[in-house]
Amino acid sequence: MTPAHDAPKPARIRLLGAPHSVQAFEIRDFLSRSGVAYDWLELDGAASQALAGVQPVDSARLPVCEFPDGTRIDAATVPAVAARLGWITTPRLATYDVSIYGAGPAGLSAAVYAASEGLKTVLVERQAIGGQAGSSSLIENYLGFPQGVSGAELAERARQQAARFGVDILQLREGVYATFRDDGIHVDMADGSHLAARVNICATGIEWRRLRLENEDRLLGAGVFYGAGASEAPMCQGETVYVVGGGNSAGQAAMHFSAYAHAVVMLVRGNSLADTLSDYLVRKIAATANVRVVTHCEVAALQGEGSLQAITVRDRQTGKEETLPTRHLFVCIGGLPNTDWARDTPIARDSAGYLLTGADVLAAATPASPWPLQRPPYHLETSVPGSFAIGDVRHGSIKRVATAVGEGAMAVAFVHQYLHQA
Ligand SMILES: Cc1cc2nc3c(=O)[nH]c(=O)nc-3n(C[C@H](O)[C@H](O)[C@H](O)COP(=O)(O)OP(=O)(O)OC[C@H]3O[C@@H](n4cnc5c(N)ncnc54)[C@H](O)[C@@H]3O)c2cc1C
Known part of the structure; x- marks a missing residue:
C-alpha cells in the first residue's frame, strides 16, 4: 500500500481500472456485496486518465484502489482491499465452542444466536459476508422490511450484530477439509492454518451452476x-x-x-x-x-x-x-451445494451433494455406516454427532432468507443440547 502522493483524497473509496478487467470486477463485486460505497473510474488509455483528472497510472499497476485517508493499493486484489478494510483477522482462541462455516444468512444468524447466548463463536467466510443474499438487489419478502431491503444492507447489519456480540469473523478464509474427533471438529483451511471447535455448524450454501460453454x-x-x-x-x-x-x-x-x-x-x-x-x-x-x-x-x-x-x-x-x-x-440458473470439503469425511450427503440431517440421516444409515448414538440425530444434525448443517446446503432446505435465518437460530438450540449431553 502506498500513499497517493499529491492526488486529491477521494471522499469515498475509488477504484480505477481498465474496461473489462476481471480483477476490477472482482473488487467491485466484493465491495458492493459487502455494502461498501465506492466510485468506479474506467480508464481506457492515457487520454481517459487525463480526462478523469487522475495522475497517470501505468496500466500494469491497474486496478488501483484509493482510500479516503489518501492511501492507495496498486494492482489491487480482493484480499489486499479486504486487509486494508481490516477484515482479515486471525483467530483469537485455540479452540472455540462453535465454528460456523459460511456467512450467508444462515451462518450469520447462527453466529448472532450462539455468541449472544455466551458461546465462544468463530464465523469463517471465504468470500463476502452475506452469501447469495448479499448479491440480491432487493429482498422484498423478508419479514420486517415492508419496502424491501438490499441483501448487502441486511448482511452488513447482521455482520455488525455478530461483531457486537463478540463473534470472531474470519473473512476470506475457506475450510477445505474436516476431521471429526472426540474433542470436536478440526478444520484445515485453504491458507494452511487450522481451526478447532467443540461443535460445528456448516452453512456453506450453494454456488452458481455454470452454463458449461466454451469460453x-x-x-x-x-x-x-x-x-x-x-x-x-x-x-x-x-x-x-x-x-x-x-x-x-x-x-x-x-x-x-x-x-x-x-x-x-x-x-x-x-x-x-x-x-x-x-x-x-x-x-x-x-x-x-x-x-x-x-x-x-x-x-x-x-x-x-x-x-x-x-x-x-x-x-x-x-x-x-x-x-x-x-x-x-x-x-442465474440455480446452484450446486458447497460440500466438496465433506467429500472424504463421514458426513452423509445426498446424490446431489446436499448434506443430510435429522430424520434423513437415520433413513440413509446402513449397517456399514450406522448412526453412532442411542439418541436419534437432532433435526439439523448431520451424520456426525455435534456437526450441524443449516440453510441452502441442507438436503430438503426451502432456499429462502427467512428459513436460513430460522435454521441458524434453531441449530444453536441443538448445539446447547449437544454440549450439555456431551
Ligand atoms: C440474487 C438472489 C436473490 C435472492 N432473493 C431472495 C429473496 O428475495 N427472498 C428470499 O427469501 N431468498 C432469496 N434468495 C435466496 C437466499 O438468498 C438464499 O436462500 C440464502 O442466501 C441461503 O442462505 P445460506 O446462508 O444457507 O447460504 P448462502 O447465502 O449461499 O451463503 C453461504 C456462504 O458460505 C460461504 N462458503 C461456502 N463454502 C465455504 C467454505 N468452505 N468455507 C467458508 N465459507 C464458505 C459462501 O461464500 C457463502 O457466503 C436469493 C438468492 C439470490 C442469489
Missing part, C-alpha cells in the same frame, strides 16, 4: 456474470442485457437491471415464468416495459476475445439459433 471461464467477469451481478448495473446504461434463468434470483436481477439498461431479455428454458417465479415478481416483470421474456430457449455459445461481444441463443423446440450482440450476460 465461459475466460469471459467470466468480462461480460459473463453469475448471479444478480448487482455491482455491474450502472455499466449497463443504454444496453440490451440478457439474464439466463426463470427463478426468483433471475427475476430480481431482471428488475434490477431494467432501471439501468435500455432493455433486459430473460432467457428461460421452460414454457412460462409462472412455473418457477414468485407471483409478485411475475406481475412486476409483466408490468415493466423494457423487460422481455423469451421462453423455451438456451444459450448455446459465447463470443468475444477480451470481453463478451455476442451470445448465440437456441430455440429448444425448433433448434433454430440466433446470434445476438451484447456485452452483459447474467447467469
Whole structure:
C-alpha cells in the first residue's frame, strides 16, 4: 500500500481500472456485496486518465484502489482491499465452542444466536459476508422490511450484530477439509492454518451452476456474470442485457437491471415464468416495459476475445439459433451445494451433494455406516454427532432468507443440547 502522493483524497473509496478487467470486477463485486460505497473510474488509455483528472497510472499497476485517508493499493486484489478494510483477522482462541462455516444468512444468524447466548463463536467466510443474499438487489419478502431491503444492507447489519456480540469473523478464509474427533471438529483451511471447535455448524450454501460453454471461464467477469451481478448495473446504461434463468434470483436481477439498461431479455428454458417465479415478481416483470421474456430457449455459445461481444441463443423446440450482440450476460440458473470439503469425511450427503440431517440421516444409515448414538440425530444434525448443517446446503432446505435465518437460530438450540449431553 502506498500513499497517493499529491492526488486529491477521494471522499469515498475509488477504484480505477481498465474496461473489462476481471480483477476490477472482482473488487467491485466484493465491495458492493459487502455494502461498501465506492466510485468506479474506467480508464481506457492515457487520454481517459487525463480526462478523469487522475495522475497517470501505468496500466500494469491497474486496478488501483484509493482510500479516503489518501492511501492507495496498486494492482489491487480482493484480499489486499479486504486487509486494508481490516477484515482479515486471525483467530483469537485455540479452540472455540462453535465454528460456523459460511456467512450467508444462515451462518450469520447462527453466529448472532450462539455468541449472544455466551458461546465462544468463530464465523469463517471465504468470500463476502452475506452469501447469495448479499448479491440480491432487493429482498422484498423478508419479514420486517415492508419496502424491501438490499441483501448487502441486511448482511452488513447482521455482520455488525455478530461483531457486537463478540463473534470472531474470519473473512476470506475457506475450510477445505474436516476431521471429526472426540474433542470436536478440526478444520484445515485453504491458507494452511487450522481451526478447532467443540461443535460445528456448516452453512456453506450453494454456488452458481455454470452454463458449461466454451469460453465461459475466460469471459467470466468480462461480460459473463453469475448471479444478480448487482455491482455491474450502472455499466449497463443504454444496453440490451440478457439474464439466463426463470427463478426468483433471475427475476430480481431482471428488475434490477431494467432501471439501468435500455432493455433486459430473460432467457428461460421452460414454457412460462409462472412455473418457477414468485407471483409478485411475475406481475412486476409483466408490468415493466423494457423487460422481455423469451421462453423455451438456451444459450448455446459465447463470443468475444477480451470481453463478451455476442451470445448465440437456441430455440429448444425448433433448434433454430440466433446470434445476438451484447456485452452483459447474467447467469442465474440455480446452484450446486458447497460440500466438496465433506467429500472424504463421514458426513452423509445426498446424490446431489446436499448434506443430510435429522430424520434423513437415520433413513440413509446402513449397517456399514450406522448412526453412532442411542439418541436419534437432532433435526439439523448431520451424520456426525455435534456437526450441524443449516440453510441452502441442507438436503430438503426451502432456499429462502427467512428459513436460513430460522435454521441458524434453531441449530444453536441443538448445539446447547449437544454440549450439555456431551
Ligand atoms: C440474487 C438472489 C436473490 C435472492 N432473493 C431472495 C429473496 O428475495 N427472498 C428470499 O427469501 N431468498 C432469496 N434468495 C435466496 C437466499 O438468498 C438464499 O436462500 C440464502 O442466501 C441461503 O442462505 P445460506 O446462508 O444457507 O447460504 P448462502 O447465502 O449461499 O451463503 C453461504 C456462504 O458460505 C460461504 N462458503 C461456502 N463454502 C465455504 C467454505 N468452505 N468455507 C467458508 N465459507 C464458505 C459462501 O461464500 C457463502 O457466503 C436469493 C438468492 C439470490 C442469489
